[in-house]
Amino acid sequence: MISVPGVGEKPGPLPAEPPGKPMVAWYDPGVLAKTGLKTLLSGTIGRQADRRLLDAVARPQPLAFDYSEDDDGHAREELWLDYVSDLGDGWDSTYAVASAVTAPTLDVKDASGKVHHTVGGEVLVFGGDEVYPTASLQEYQARTVVPYADALNRRRRRPHLFAVPGNHDWYDGLVSFTRLFCQGRRTQGWRTKQQRSYFALKLPHGWWLLGTDMQLDSDLDASQVEFFQKVAREIPDTDRVILCNAEPAWIKQQVQPRAGRGFMDHNIDFLEQKVLGKKVSMFLAGDLHHYRRHEDAEGRQKIVAGGGGAFLHPTHLPKVDKRPGGYELKECYPSQAASRRLTWRNLAFTGLNPWFAAFMGVVYMLLGWGVAANLNEGPAAGVPPFREVLNAVLQSTGSMVLAAGVLLGCVAFADDRRGKRWRQVAGGLHGAAHLIIALLLIWGVASIASPLAGELRWSLRRDLFSGLLLFGGGALVGPLVVGAYLLVSLNVFACHPNEAFSSLSIPDWKNFLRLHFDADGRLTVYPIGIRRVPRRWRRSGLVRDPVWVPDPKDTRATPPALIEPPIVLGRSKAPPVKVGDGIGQDVPAPVVLEEHHLDRPV
Incomplete structure (x- = not known):
């Protein structure tokens, strides 16, 4: 039964703040x-x-x-x-x-x-x-x-x-x-x-x-x-x-x-x-x-x-000002210019969606943790060549399976209002951006961890250090990629209006x-x-x-x-x-x- 505040209840101390909930975090x-x-x-x-x-x-x-x-x-x-x-x-x-x-x-x-x-x-x-x-x-x-x-x-x-x-x-x-x-x-x-x-x-x-x-x-x-x-x-x-x-x-x-x-x-x-x-x-x-x-x-x-x-929700989508039936747009609130400006807030995606940032940190960590651990076992003379990092990634079955999952997930996430082919291309590019940045992040973590391999005597401590770096870097950069993708999708291609503003x-x-x-x-x-x-x-x-x-x-x-x-x-x-x-x-x-x-x- 729906309860009614204040009915049939003994009066208690009045709350100092409203009892309401915050806005729904749609990317949680x-x-x-x-x-x-x-x-x-x-x-x-x-x-x-x-x-x-x-x-x-x-x-x-x-x-x-x-x-x-x-x-x-x-x-x-x-x-x-x-x-x-x-x-x-x-x-x-x-x-x-x-x-x-x-x-x-x-x-x-x-x-x-x-x-x-x-x-x-x-x-x-x-x-x-x-x-x-x-x-x-x-x-x-x-x-x-x-x-x-x-x-x-x-x-x-x-x-x-x-x-x-x-x-x-x-x-x-x-x-x-x-x-x-x-x-x-x-x-x-x-x-x-x-x-x-x-x-x-x-x-x-x-x-x-x-x-x-x-x-x-x-x-x-x-x-x-x-x-x-x-x-x-x-x-x-x-x-x-x-x-x-x-x-x-x-x-x-x-x-x-x-x-x-x-x-x-x-x-x-x-x-x-x-x-x-x-x-x-x-x-x-x-x-x-x-x-x-x-x-x-x-x-x-x-x-x-x-x-x-x-x-x-945004108001600057095209193709809604007129329609064949003769209905014309007379007013919208906020204005289309204001709506377009608000879309740029997606560049602060990381701070606006902290739980999603943590999720992306875990994804990036899983993509590169095994590779970074293997690189840590190598010589610690200096920064590993990029080619060596790339080969290590390609030889890691777990990383490749997860990379395929990231690509498919980005394709599934892509807006389909422009058709199946556009969805595949946009989703593929979005997923590829994550994988390229993850690869660069792995290289950077290996570059930091390798010189410290001699100082971090325990391999477990060394691997944990690499995992934390991957998590932190993914939590910062991964959501930024998503925010940039939503910004371009909406303001350039008129796609993802719901996703770009629910964020x-x-x-x-x-x-x-x-x-x-x-x-x-x-x-x-x-x-x-x-x-x-x-x-x-x-x-x-x-x-x-x-x-x-x-x-x-x-x-x-x-x-x-x-x-x-x-x-x-x-x-x-x-x-x-x-x-x-x-x-x-x-x-x-x-x-x-x-x-x-x-x-x-x-």
Whole structure:
């Protein structure tokens, strides 16, 4: 059972520091092994026993949760709704977003300095990947439940939460997700109502929000499609839909064009094009941990807002600015120039990923330890010739087997988005770089150890000395090779975007969306970003504050602000922005969506 902090427990001494966890170290060998095993098991279990099929029978759910009326049955004049995706990672990033989302009100400035007043959402939607690195009750508790409970505290009423599962939520077969979000549980941070992993919300003034479950294969099961077909029959042609998927297919189809569209994508295409069609005014997705907005000629929006707490993803990939469907890039956060600069941090790979550095040290040590020991047995007159070192390596069966493993591992690690041949070449060059540097390191260690052979009388002590040198050199240089490979791969060849930024574990550039359905039937989307999240916190002690507030000594932290001007979608045209409305300069006109022509073919 999910425990709720402070409920049913005797009060104890208050902690002096937040109880949260640091950002996930994705290059920690233990994390890699655990995540890989969970991915393998979840993929097997998910294909053999799809939990959605069981829930469709065992857990009935109303076609739509109605928020178009208030508790007294009167039509709502307005509604505020928050959308957060890709959360549950490090404390600083997840809690910073949670504090902004759960605030009763939030005043945010745009680039011109104009202040926009927003209200905390009565409804909260999690857009996917609610925890990292893999789903479990313990990880949900520490990385998701506690941050939102501490952030809300007693500042306002708990929002109604609806959650879309992502691939990380599926890594335990969706068991923990279902227990936390689909059984009517309440925490101090939210109240849940959904009974399945997908849902429909009826919102004021003819707006609807649909949340899908794409499982691990980007697939909608037949029961889910049938569910949304029934929902679509209840949606008049004049109403508009916000469709929330866990992944932005409109970007992934461009970044990985070789993957194509398989038969598993047919249900998604059928839902979007045939069932909903022109009713969809806005597509929302996470999975990519940044903000990116595309718009077509009719004003329809496709927005990625995956900045709820997970590490930052790059925005400077090519081939995503335009697509054949006519959607063009309007804004991204961080900017492409900033994203490209951040990639250079991979040159500090060794310091950023110490456990991976230790792993590389072991690999380099195993590659050359036996060779160095054999060279130590030779004459200690001087530095051994390079040819002698090379011959010793080629004659070492263990070193050659491990070298082959390094090559194959680098080929397997290489990105395949440019094709099989590119993967083989890039992976081969990456592996060859490691082997060449390892060979030079062996030569250098032999050059140091041989002159000292007479002084180090015991052969065991001499061999240990060589092994330590190989380990230290590999731990320093090996990760640097990996970092340089990722830097070149991303900034030159547009490959390894996930690997090049997961290595950095950047907690900043967070974002979420605040949606306002007003009395005139318009939807205003406020894309809110946090440029730099706080790194230091102190306990507040005030009932109307979150449990933890930023430490004033952390002067580099920045407050929430608008990423771009509010995006307005509505039946009637938004009032024009007059020159001089801003402070000191003109305010850019908001993006306006006119009434759709629903009779046009999709």
